[in-house]
Amino acid sequence: MYTLTNFEGTREAEDIRRFWQNFLHPSISKTPWSQEEVQQLKEVSRRHEERHWETIAQELGTGRTAFMCLQTFQRFVSDSLRHSSWTPAEDDLLRELVDKMRIGNFVPYTQMSYFMEGRDPAQLIYRWNQVLDPSLKKGLWSKEEDELLLQAVFRHRAKNWWKIRLEVPGRTDSACRDR
Template sequence: MVSLNPTCVTDLESDVDEDIERLKSRWTSKEDENLASLVGKFGRDEWELIAGYLPGRSAQDCKYRFTVVLDPELIKGTWTKEEDEKLIQLVSLYGDKKWSTIAKHLKGRRGKQCRERWHNHLDPSVIKTPWTKEEDLLIIKYHCVLGSRWAQIAKFLPGR
């Protein structure tokens, strides 16, 4: 059996604890700068390589941070009428499941944005009128039965 030097084990535990804290922590502005610079240097497909330069950040962390937060091509604002029209056309072509494919045709938009825009605003099956008294009563009834399981309750209110 191998015996370990207690100081060495303590140092290792400390390093692991720091790494875990780092993973839980917010990205700093310096990390954001470094990430953007590294993507500029190595491209958008070298996430393992890029993560090697950012201690405590995985390739997945880096890809997510860049594509969802830092990407200068990402549009975060209001959808234009043209984007809405294009999204409606793309959903009719690809269906309402292939959001990454659809997003490739909408410059600056991500699949998640397309999905949320469709399901919350453009889907013609979404009922946009004020809630009825009957719907309110259904919600109360099913809340008494199901508690706060809102996804389950929503199944009893199609289009809402």
């Protein structure tokens, strides 16, 4: 029986066990997916109606977990789930729509998505809040921002980054987490 290290309280033992079981175990392939393997995943997943990922992973037989198969399917196989890169024209259109449709602090992303073919509201929210919003700050952090970040982490703990970012104006949740 393996004993699990606590990692100074940053992870629960069950989290570490799952990580070993689903990613670190030596039987799990960590190599990049080949084009042939992705094509095989496409065929196997279609036979199973894009469900039953444990069965798909076993039938694929390449040492991938069910989660790895689902994740790769979503990124490279599924036409409806695959996300393409944003074009400069899409960025310009999103900026224009936010400018015209914003009501105070409310941005009607669902309505805006009707004007952006192939983009859903969640994609618009992410793109605006994490990339395009002109109030976002990038680059070096000031001492004041560091102090706000430390106070927010103390208040909300280091797992609620979406709450923490609200207390550090101009910084994204990922910027706060990375800092």
